[in-house]
Amino acid sequence: MAAKTSQLRVQSFDVPDEAVPVAAVARLDIIRLGEVTANRVTFLPGFRLADHIRSITGTDLCPMRHTGYAVSGRAGLRMADGTERELGAGDAFDIPPDHDMWTIGDEPYVAVSFEQPETQ
Secondary structure (H helix, E strand, C coil): CCCCCCCCCCCCCCCCCCCECCCCCCCEEEEEEEEEEEEEEECCCCHHHHHHHHHHCCCCCCCCCEEEEEEEEEEEEEECCCCEEECCCCCCCEEEEEEEEEEEEECEEEEEEECCCCCC
């Protein structure tokens, strides 16, 4: 049996593959690591997903799943079914699709999440 080889990939969010500003109150930094994508999101005070994503997705709720880690700040989260949570620095999360999110307080909320292709 042949040994499977892997490629080490390291990249800094200081030099992302793509940086996407969202309505001057949020930023998404994207790094592509082969099949895995790493995302760093920064929500400034005053950011609310429902207010700022509508023009991008056509809906008030985020249609994506996010699995990751909150680096700093605090954010509120509400699911379509009304379930609410608060996220803060040090929290790991797995957020299903159909959620709203907003910054709590005067400090930016920063989180890193990872995506990979769905397996059949």
